[in-house]
Amino acid sequence: MDLILFGPPGAGKGTQAQRLIDLLNIPQISTGDMMRAERKSGSELGQKFDSFMSQGKLVPDELVLELFKQRLMQDDAKSGAIFDGFPRTVAQAEALDSILAGLNRKVDKVVSMEVGLDVLIDRICGRFSDPETGQVYHERYNPAPQEIRGRLTQRKDDTEEVVRKRYQEYKTNTEPVLGYYAERGLVATVDGVGELDEITGRIRKALNV
Numbered sequence: 001m002d003l004i005l006f007g008p009p010g011a012g013k014g015t016q017a018q019r020l021i022d023l024l025n026i027p028q029i030s031t032g033d034m035m036r037a038e039r040k041s042g043s044e045l046g047q048k049f050d051s052f053m054s055q056g057k058l059v060p061d062e063l064v065l066e067l068f069k070q071r072l073m074q075d076d077a078k079s080g081a082i083f084d085g086f087p088r089t090v091a092q093a094e095a096l097d098s099i100l101a102g103l104n105r106k107v108d109k110v111v112s113m114e115v116g117l118d119v120l121i122d123r124i125c126g127r128f129s130d131p132e133t134g135q136v137y138h139e140r141y142n143p144a145p146q147e148i149r150g151r152l153t154q155r156k157d158d159t160e161e162v163v164r165k166r167y168q169e170y171k172t173n174t175e176p177v178l179g180y181y182a183e184r185g186l187v188a189t190v191d192g193v194g195e196l197d198e199i200t201g202r203i204r205k206a207l208n209v
């Protein structure tokens, strides 16, 4: 299955993708995670990504697509993937369709997670991740075990100022992607507010799994 988890920053795409990996037996492909890894490596490409990410701007399509294609061609994604944070522009959606068509595949479903701006800001500004496992926590909604709290880190772009910019980018460039897939009858909308298990349940229902 090729599944897109769609929604604004902080909607819970990454968290829910993690929960679907074992269930669907396909990997999560997060372009944001890949870019953060590249940035951490200190490469020239990573620095280029950072110049956009730190300002809450979208990274240009050609850079994203190059990175994405390489990841999709890896063996673990040969029978499908969960796309998290990709596609973020209509041009990326068109490119994804054509890449998948070349592999005799197509986007099977787009699950759109709906969450309002106030909730997004509250979630994003309180989230921390464990650099050792990649697990994401929230200081109030999903607190990390006491013994690992000292090593948690916060994303550089998880400040209210940058979140507002990311949200604006979402509204302008990314939301139209939903229309692109809605025209093809692929979109299922789920309420992204609630307990983690509850939201996973809604997604499973939308996917019939």
Ligand code: AMP
Pocket: 009, 031, 032, 033, 035, 052, 053, 054, 056, 057, 058, 059, 060, 064, 084, 085, 086, 087, 088, 089, 092, 157, 166
């Ligand atoms: P995320 O981890 O999905 O919230 O992405 C963090 C940041 O990485 C975004 O604010 C963008 O700067 C960049 N980014 C991630 N995925 C994409 C994408 N598909 N297209 C453009 N920029 C992206």
